[in-house]
Amino acid sequence: MNTTALTVFILLFAFVTAIGFGAGRWRRGDLSQLHEWGLGGRRFGTWVTWFLLGGDLYTAYTFIAVPALLFGAGAIGFFAVPYTIMVYPILYLVFPRLWAVCHKHGYVTAADFVRGRFGNRWLALAVGLTGILATMPYIALQLVGMQVVIGAMGLQGAGLAGELPLIIAFVILAAFTYTSGLRAPAMIAVVKDLLIYIAVIAAIIVIPAQLGGFGKIFAAIPPAKLLLPHPPAGSLGAFSAYATLAFGSACALFLYPHSITGVLGASGTRVIRRNAAILPAYSLMLGLLSLLGFMAVAAGLMKNPAIAAGFKTYANNFAVPGLFLASFPSWFVGVAFAAIAIGALVPAAIMSIATANIYTRNIYREFINPNCTDAQESGMAKLASLVVKAGALVFIFALPLKFALYL
Amino acid sequence: MWIIQTLPSVLLALYTRWLNGWALLIGWACGFGLGTWMTASVGFAPIYPLHILGTVVPCYIALAALVVNLVVTVVLSLVLNTFASDRDRDVTVAEDYA
Numbered sequence: 288m289n290t291t292a293l294t295v296f297i298l299l300f301a302f303v304t305a306i307g308f309g310a311g312r313w314r315r316g317d318l319s320q321l322h323e324w325g326l327g328g329r330r331f332g333t334w335v336t337w338f339l340l341g342g343d344l345y346t347a348y349t350f351i352a353v354p355a356l357l358f359g360a361g362a363i364g365f366f367a368v369p370y371t372i373m374v375y376p377i378l379y380l381v382f383p384r385l386w387a388v389c390h391k392h393g394y395v396t397a398a399d400f401v402r403g404r405f406g407n408r409w410l411a412l413a414v415g416l417t418g419i420l421a422t423m424p425y426i427a428l429q430l431v432g433m434q435v436v437i438g439a440m441g442l443q444g445a446g447l448a449g450e451l452p453l454i455i456a457f458v459i460l461a462a463f464t465y466t467s468g469l470r471a472p473a474m475i476a477v478v479k480d481l482l483i484y485i486a487v488i489a490a491i492i493v494i495p496a497q498l499g500g501f502g503k504i505f506a507a508i509p510p511a512k513l514l515l516p517h518p519p520a521g522s523l524g525a526f527s528a529y530a531t532l533a534f535g536s537a538c539a540l541f542l543y544p545h546s547i548t549g550v551l552g553a554s555g556t557r558v559i560r561r562n563a564a565i566l567p568a569y570s571l572m573l574g575l576l577s578l579l580g581f582m583a584v585a586a587g588l589m590k591n592p593a594i595a596a597g598f599k600t601y602a603n604n605f606a607v608p609g610l611f612l613a614s615f616p617s618w619f620v621g622v623a624f625a626a627i628a629i630g631a632l633v634p635a636a637i638m639s640i641a642t643a644n645i646y647t648r649n650i651y652r653e654f655i656n657p658n659c660t661d662a663q664e665s666g667m668a669k670l671a672s673l674v675v676k677a678g679a680l681v682f683i684f685a686l687p688l689k690f691a692l693y694l
Numbered sequence: 695m696w697i698i699q700t701l702p703s704v705l706l707a708l709y710t711r712w713l714n715g716w717a718l719l720i721g722w723a724c725g726f727g728l729g730t731w732m733t734a735s736v737g738f739a740p741i742y743p744l745h746i747l748g749t750v751v752p753c754y755i756a757l758a759a760l761v762v763n764l765v766v767t768v769v770l771s772l773v774l775n776t777f778a779s780d781r782d783r784d785v786t787v788a789e790d791y792a
Contacts, residue, residue, distance in 0.1 A: 381705055381708060384708045384709075384791045384792075385704070385708055387790060387791055387792060388708070388786055388790045388791050391786075391790045392785070392786065392790070397700065397704045400704065400707075401703050401704060401707065403784075403785045403786055404707050404711065404784055404785075404786055405703075405707070405715035405718070405780065405783060405784070406715070406780065406783025406784065406785065407715035407716070407719070407780065407783070409719060410703060410715050410716075410718055410719045410722075413700075413703075413719055413722050413723070414700045414703050414704065414722075417696050417697060417699060417700050417722070417726070418697065418700070420696055421696040421697040521748065521749055521750060522743075522749065522750035522751075522752070523749065523750065523751050523752065524750075524752065525752070527751050527752055527753060528741045528752040528753070528754070531741075531752075531753045531754035531757045531758075532740065532741070532754045534754075534757065535698060535754040535756040535757035535760070536754070536756075538698055538701060538756075538757070538760070539697050539698040539701075539756060542697045542698065542700050542701060542704060542705070543697055
């Protein structure tokens, strides 16, 4: 077990837990109103929204999976970079309109808007259910990210004891989401993003120096993985796969309930437009971060028996944790792993709040209890956020890791 | 591949109310069903090899299913709007969007 890394990790985790519980008092609002609990009172300014959306869209799973894709499959993994660039013109043009109409009519979810626009509760139900269904596996994927770094610190055990750290982390997450609503991930996101920036900048400076420069790193990548392979005759091959993946993902990203929740939490349309301009900073970081996948190839991690064992358990998802273990002193490994684990908490919290908003507004109030009071509505949302997280936890334990990755 | 099927009902609806609510619902069902089927048929991978005019075009399933969704929605809206328009059910007005 890696005691130094674990101690740093636990200290940072305890720090954000305290922030999470304290966040309910920040710009205090009446948390028995759904828009106060579930949208932070629509009061977040430019910088808080930047941290919140950055922490929400660039998740722990992204930091693990994108380099893992480059490590395993090669250049196709770079689709994540054009994808997260194309998304911002869409954010700039389209989403201020959504914010304005939702603000005017008190809508909390996309399905609320559809209900008002079309007067069709069944269409709203379809939109809401799609949101919940698409988000559940996404929450489970955040757990995968957390599971990998906890395992990488040597906290492995058989059966329930092995899963205990993950369960504890999730109980903490559930508790502060319940008490503080969207204010908790908004405040924690600031810590998370700073830690992530520190870890990525350190990695991008230190690791290439250790490996003998970027030239050596790229020289170690087989040519077939360095560029997209030229398509065979009669097929567009990897070219069209790459382009459609990037474009389709860009069209879909801001439709996810957790993205819409982040957008609607902003204090105005100007905040959203400004964020479309400054959020690409995260895409620059993602581009650098994805190169860690190539660095992991060049570092020859498989030759180190302790790290090769990690690959056996977590497959290519071990590329980033393994690279940090091989390249940095233990205390910094603790910082980087805490960044990833906290990077899982923020989106998981926002996703569970977003799905809880949908359940409450578009199923509970629409079909089950149309005459509920505001306090009942907010209470139901808090309860639903717990159910969603319990569901994700079951998801991850009941299904093998392999399956979770492909959903 | 699921969430993108809500694009016509949410994003396009921010700009136009010409699309019919029921047409959107049926279009959504087609895209959702087709996308799920395509994903299952390639063993839960994101890419499906389309065959277009003799060329193989590997395509992100979400995007292919969205095109089908849009075609169904537009064609049905054309039909439904002639005898069963639901445009009077809109509670929002143009000024709400600015």
